[in-house]
Amino acid sequence: MDLLARFLIRLFSTAITLFGVAVIVFTVVRVVPGNPIAMMLPPGATPADIVRLKALYGLDKSIPQQFVIWFWGVLHGDFGTSISLRQPVLGLVLGRLPATLELATMALVMAILIGGASALTAVRFRGTQIETGIDVANGAALSIPDFLWGLLLIIFFGVLIPLFSISGRISPDLQLNFETQFYLIESIVRLRFDVTANLLAHMFMPALALALPLAAIIGQLLKQSLKETMELDYVTLARTKGYSETRVILREALRNAILPTLTLTGVQFTFLIGGTVIVERLFSYEGLGNMAIDAVVNRDLPLIQGIVICFAVIFTAVNLVVDLTYAALNPRLRHA
């Protein structure tokens, strides 16, 4: 099939997915107990006050009616106004998104580096104590969830050996007049490496907490498929040519063994992004996830909707990138 047609079909199915997500989140936040009006009014407000405020936010209409009004706005780029922060949702979400993207990307890079290195090392020394040691470490990394890793890291690197900052995104005394919200990228572009270092020091622990479980998954799966690939005929043939074990692993086996890991990494990366919600909270990192918790606590319906849609867009984009990378790495798929 022609690439453009494939892309259009993909775009269409993505739109349907996002619409479904919108319907579900819109309904669910209105059906669950607790409402924003109760959170806003002081104790002893009269029923008349409640009715007036409900009408102000359009919460007096039926859910389908509310949805149509909201969705019409979304199609025109208006995601509504946050009830608790009294600002447009779109601006709030886009303001926080870069911080989360930088954190999640950093975590992904760490997970790939740690997981990849552990898999390659374990395969290079397969059948020895080194492989056993790596298996044990992977088991530990996998069985401890990200927020618990966060707490452990705080104890190690925040309290016992205070190497890294435990809270926030940047030191308050270092506020550069940033033009964008992509602080890390901007600091590099503007050659302010002191700021970059400061940002990285803040990012290190939350990113590592998010990365460790994913690193363990990548490490285990990649090791397994590498070991299987190392037994295949073309790898054996390469050995007879005089290549060293390390060269054989990197040159012959890795590219073929990496495909299943790639798919799983894509799926697991979306879990990692979900994990930012609680890990950002733990480290008071000013990202989308941290804002999501506030939005839920305050029953800030428009903001919750906006954040969930934003996460959904990220998830589908990640899946698209995985599929494209898969096709690029596997020549057998290119003509299919």
Next chain:
Amino acid sequence: MTALLEIENLSVALKNGPRLLRSVSLRLDRGEVRGLVGESGAGKSMIGKAVLGILPRSAEVVEGRILLEGTDILTLPPAERRRRIGRIAALIPQDPLTALNPSHRIGPQITDRLVDILGWKREKAEARALELLAEVNISAPARVMRNYPHELSGGMRQRILIASAFAAEPALIIADEPTTALDVTVQKQILKIIAGMQARHGTALLFVTHDLGVVSKVCQSLSVLYAGKVLEDTQVADFFRAPGHAYSAALLAATPKYTDPEGSLMPVGPEVLAAVQAEVDAADREWRHV
């Protein structure tokens, strides 16, 4: 004159397990074509694997020497052994469908050894690959160099693997049942190509097969194996005239004849198998005593 390959008393065993090769000795001179015949599991491929340093991880050499151009490769440090084997020997593998890397193009898979191991210039290696592909009767070598393995047929891929084995002009090629995985019609062509290449390049060939017909066409000498033990080491002409071991004779009698397509197959008789097994057991007892 030192032999190209001399295997002395080689025993390979599963780790803490039984022997797969039982004190095998054989000699191959430059340019000689020797067949290694036997039933499945007789250890004929295992000899080739031991020489090429690609024994499975579960197996190990427990005794003996493998002299390649006079040097015992088993005593060399791993890196040096690898380089030495890569320079002197090459493999034509059994199954062409799995022996090419699916994510590399054909070109680099032929030239990799020349460029990476022998340090040739890429252009020179590519010119050489084109030459070799033409030599194995591939009609559009330049196009094939750019193909991926999955775009080519099994016979085509086996020809590529043959060309690749001859690329660095090795003194020794081990052909591990190179026609077994192929269609009968293609088998003959491939056999012809291997024989032709061998004759032109003067390469010594260790031809692993269970097909005595192939041996009679391609080989000068042969070793008959049973349960990892060499039963007979002889010249092909002598073997077909008068096999030197009862098992060899039974094996020869078991080969279906094209001249008698209706004749029933003759299995190797139980008394022959019992005798040869007794021989193997005796060798094992003797080996444990040493």
